[in-house]
Amino acid sequence: xxxxxxxxxxxxxxxxxxxxxxxxxxxxxxxxxxxxxxxxxxxxxxxxxxxxxxxxxxxxxxxxxxxxxxxxxxxxxxxxxxxxxxxxxxxxxxxxxxxxxxxxxxxxxxxxxxxxxxxxxxxxxxxxxxxxxxxxxxxxxxxxxxxxxxxxxxxxxxxxxxxxxxxxxxxxxxxxxxxxxxxxxxxxxxxxxxxxxxxxxxxxxxxxxxxxxxxxxxxxxxxxxxxxxxxxxxxxxxxxxxxxxxxxxxxxxxxxxxxxxxxxxxxxxxxxxxxxxxxxxxxxxxxxxxxxxxxxxxxxxxxxxxxxxxxxxxxxxxxxxxxxxxxxxxxxxxxxxxxxxxxxxxxxxxxxxxxxxxxxx
Numbered sequence: 001x002x003x004x005x006x007x008x009x010x011x012x013x014x015x016x017x018x019x020x021x022x023x024x025x026x027x028x029x030x031x032x033x034x035x036x037x038x039x040x041x042x043x044x045x046x047x048x049x050x051x052x053x054x055x056x057x058x059x060x061x062x063x064x065x066x067x068x069x070x071x072x073x074x075x076x077x078x079x080x081x082x083x084x085x086x087x088x089x090x091x092x093x094x095x096x097x098x099x100x101x102x103x104x105x106x107x108x109x110x111x112x113x114x115x116x117x118x119x120x121x122x123x124x125x126x127x128x129x130x131x132x133x134x135x136x137x138x139x140x141x142x143x144x145x146x147x148x149x150x151x152x153x154x155x156x157x158x159x160x161x162x163x164x165x166x167x168x169x170x171x172x173x174x175x176x177x178x179x180x181x182x183x184x185x186x187x188x189x190x191x192x193x194x195x196x197x198x199x200x201x202x203x204x205x206x207x208x209x210x211x212x213x214x215x216x217x218x219x220x221x222x223x224x225x226x227x228x229x230x231x232x233x234x235x236x237x238x239x240x241x242x243x244x245x246x247x248x249x250x251x252x253x254x255x256x257x258x259x260x261x262x263x264x265x266x267x268x269x270x271x272x273x274x275x276x277x278x279x280x281x282x283x284x285x286x287x288x289x290x291x292x293x294x295x296x297x298x299x300x301x302x303x304x305x306x307x308x309x310x311x312x313x314x315x316x317x318x319x320x321x322x323x324x325x326x327x328x329x330x331x332x333x334x335x336x337x338x339x340x341x342x343x344x345x346x347x348x349x350x351x352x353x354x355x356x357x358x359x360x361x
Contacts (some may be wrong), residue, residue: 013318024054025342027335028320030186030297032217034270035284035343037263040216043256044275050248057243060256064194066225069258070197078238081245083185083211083224088112090207090226093178095236096147102133104325106158106183109149118147123128124327127185131157131291131299133165142225143170151183153190156322156334158293160193170196173179174205185224188215191268195228204230215267216257221250271296275337281347287354297336306353308333315349 010021017024021025031255059079061149067074086317089330091112100117101109109318113120125131131154141148148169173180180203187210196208211224223246228234256261279298282290287304299322302308322332335346 010318013313017260017313017316019316021143023316025317025345027338027342027346028318030214030217030334030336031219032215032267032296033247033338034217034263034267036217037257037260039260039263040218040253040256043252044249044255045234047249050100050252053248054318055244055246055248055251059246059251061247065255065258066219069313070227070228072197072200072265073231076200076227076229076234077225078234078241079223079225079251080241080247080252081224081247082210082213082222083122084108085182085222086224086226087183088115088210089241090181090209090237091147092116093128093205093240094147094181095242096179099147099149100145101149102151103138103327104131104152104154104322105149105151106155107324109151109183110326113147113149119360121145121304122326125154125157125253126327127301130159132159133161135165135168137165138168138295141176141178143168143176145176145178145183147179149181149183151185152184152195153182153293153295155186155331156293156297156325156328157299158186158295158297158334159291159299160190160294163194166196166201170199170203170206171189174203177205179207181203181209183209183286185209185211186295186297189267189271190294193294198229198231204228204233210255214256216263218250219255221247225254259301262309270339271337274340274343276312277340278335278337278346278356285347285350285354288350297334299332299334301331302333304329304354308353311353312346315348315352317349 010026062079062247063077067075087108094115099113100121103122103124138194166213184195187193187195208227213219216246282288286302290300320334323330
C-alpha cells in the first residue's frame, strides 16, 4: 500500500486517503506524545540567532552534556544528525566483511551493510520462540563473522533480550573478535533497563547507538549519538565525518533535554498508564494477538480478513504495517502508544472493523 519503508510518512498516507495530513492520528511513528519539552521550546525561541552562524564543528557543549549524562569520557562519544545517519557512518567506518542480522529488524542495518559490500547472514526470530533470541544465538556466533547488530528493545517487536543472554553475547563476541553494535534507540522509555553502556569500559569491541529523537519528540531536528571506549577508534570515526552534520538547534536540544527531569518523569508516568491500557484493549480484540514488549510501541498479528491498514486509514488512523520486515508478512503490525484519547480512538476503529467483519460473515 505504501512505498515508504518506515513509519511516520503521513504525507503519503494522507494522499492515499485523500485527507489533510493534519487530520491523521499517526500510530506508525514511535514518538513521545507529550511533544517537545517546554524547556526546549523556550530555548529554541530564545536562541533563534543560532541560525545566523555556523555551529561549533566539534559540538563541544553537546558532547559534554552527553558525557555527563552517561558518566563516560567525552572522547568516547560522537553525536550525529539522527541515529540512522550514524548507523551508515559507523558501518562504513568499521567496514565489516560478514555480519549477522536478527530478523525481523530495522531495515537500515541491512542497507548500510550492503552499501559497504558486507556479506549478511540472517538469524531468524520466530513466533514459535516468542520472537526472542536464546542461547542458540550465542552458538551461531562463529569465527567467520566480524559483526553482529542487535536492537534492544527490538524494532518492531519491542522485546528485550534476557540480560544473562546479552552478557553471554558480549563475551562471545569478545572471544571471537566480532564487533558488536547495539542499537538502544528506544531504551530511554524503559527507566529500569540497564542497557549496555555499563559494559563499554571493558569491551572496546562494543558500540552503543542512542537516539534522542523518539523520547524527546524531536524527529524533525534529528539527533543521535554513538558510544565506544576505544578513544582512537572514536577519534577516527569523528575525523572521517563531514563538517557541521548537526544543525545548531539540534545541538542545543541535546544540551537542554537531558537535564529535564520533570519531562522524563512525566513520560514514565504516561507510559506506565497508557501502555497497559492499550495492551489490554488490544488483547481483548478477537482477531489480534499482541506481544507484551517493553517499549513505547506494541507489535501484533491480525488474523481478520480485512485490509486492516486501509480500513484504519479510512478512519484517519495510520498504523505501521510490518510486511516489509524480513520474516514477517501482511498480518503483522506495530502501533505506538499514544495519548488516552488517541488510544481510545484506535480501539474504537479496531472494534468497528471487527464488527464489519462479523457482519460480513
